[in-house]
Amino acid sequence: MDLVWPATAWALWVAALAVAVVVAGRERPAASPTPEGEPAPRAVGELLRGMRAQEVFHATLSELAEPGPARIEGDRLALAPFAEEEALPAYQRWALERVRARLAGLDLADAAEAPLVALMPDGADLEGEFAPLVRRRAIELGLARRRWPSLLVPVGLAVALAAPWYVTVAEAGVSWLGGIATMVSFVAGGSLLLGGRGFLLTARGREVAAGPSPQREWIFTGSGWQGAGIEPAGYAPGGPRRHEVAGHVVKRWYDAERETRYLALHDGRSQRAKAFAVDHGTYKDVLPGDCVRLLVRREGDVVRVLTHERHW
Numbered sequence: 001m002d003l004v005w006p007a008t009a010w011a012l013w014v015a016a017l018a019v020a021v022v023v024a025g026r027e028r029p030a031a032s033p034t035p036e037g038e039p040a041p042r043a044v045g046e047l048l049r050g051m052r053a054q055e056v057f058h059a060t061l062s063e064l065a066e067p068g069p070a071r072i073e074g075d076r077l078a079l080a081p082f083a084e085e086e087a088l089p090a091y092q093r094w095a096l097e098r099v100r101a102r103l104a105g106l107d108l109a110d111a112a113e114a115p116l117v118a119l120m121p122d123g124a125d126l127e128g129e130f131a132p133l134v135r136r137r138a139i140e141l142g143l144a145r146r147r148w149p150s151l152l153v154p155v156g157l158a159v160a161l162a163a164p165w166y167v168t169v170a171e172a173g174v175s176w177l178g179g180i181a182t183m184v185s186f187v188a189g190g191s192l193l194l195g196g197r198g199f200l201l202t203a204r205g206r207e208v209a210a211g212p213s214p215q216r217e218w219i220f221t222g223s224g225w226q227g228a229g230i231e232p233a234g235y236a237p238g239g240p241r242r243h244e245v246a247g248h249v250v251k252r253w254y255d256a257e258r259e260t261r262y263l264a265l266h267d268g269r270s271q272r273a274k275a276f277a278v279d280h281g282t283y284k285d286v287l288p289g290d291c292v293r294l295l296v297r298r299e300g301d302v303v304r305v306l307t308h309e310r311h312w
Contacts, residue, residue, distance in 0.1 A: 006171050006181070009164035017157055024148050040143055040208045042216065043091065047134045048143060048201060048209040053126035054287055054312045056134055060095045061116070062216050069096060075219040078113040079103065091133035098125075117222055117289055120312060135199055143205035147198025154192040161185045213254050220288035220311075223248035225266040225273050233274040233300035242303060245274070246293040249286055265294070277301040287312060
């Protein structure tokens with residue numbers, strides 16, 4: 001079995017991939033870059049931090065409220081007349097249109113105001129329609145860029161995989177080497193096609209992503225908690241070192257002074273909710289409205305999430 005031609009074909013394809021990556025790696029000027037020192041829009045920042053689409057949408061609503069066509073008080077949102085709607089970024093206009101449609105479809109005594117939990121679009125719509133608009137805005141602001149300047153690049157590289165694959169199979173036939181070539185071609189080609197043009201953070205975008213989430217209140221009252229108050233979850237010395245708690249997450253926030261992230265849990269019966277300190281991963285994954293069972297230390301910090309039922 002002569003492996004010269006298969007090795008040459010694969011080497012040429014890898015060289016073409018390397019050249020494409022190097023050429024595409026040159027950062028291009030943004031359409032409307034964020035001035036140095038100016039904070040990024042909240043929704044864009046949450047997207048760059050890898051937060052869930054629901055979190056990004058909620059951040060967009062807070063943007064629309066200061067100042068803008070929305071007003072948020074506690075867990076309720078109301079719309080007001082706004083003359084400059086066309087000047088809003090595309091992702092804010094999308095959010096505003098969905099809120100209007102939801103308000104119109106709700107059977108409420110006050111059709112102009114509704115709980116935030118009733119206004120959240122479906123996850124598929126958020127991922128398929130809303131998130132791409134926020135990514136586009138991040139690119140316009142110079143906080144992110146496309147990996148490939150054109151979709152023709154990943155498509156061309158995927159199609160070009162047929163050459164080394166064919167040469168290898170023609171030489172090796174039905175053998176372990178042919179099987180490896182087929183698997184590599186399938187995985188690499190699929191990754192290139194599914195990844196599209198890609199989405200990468202710029203140096204400025206990485207700075208934004210590394211920063212903490214801005215102070216923003218997100219309240220959930222569907223568990224029966226009416227915002228009466230939140231108390232620390234610490235227990236007196238002598239109690240169990242670890243124990244389990246369960247309930248709905250009714251609030252989440254970041255304490256910049258202590259550099260600590262918290263979530264408030266309500267058991268569905270008590271008047272007040274209890275606050276627990278969580279790590280960054282749990283903070284990203286758990287949203288207000290989710291029902292969780294947690295293993296916590298008696299000092300009040302979460303060891304791990306035992307069960308997690310998403311509300312959104």
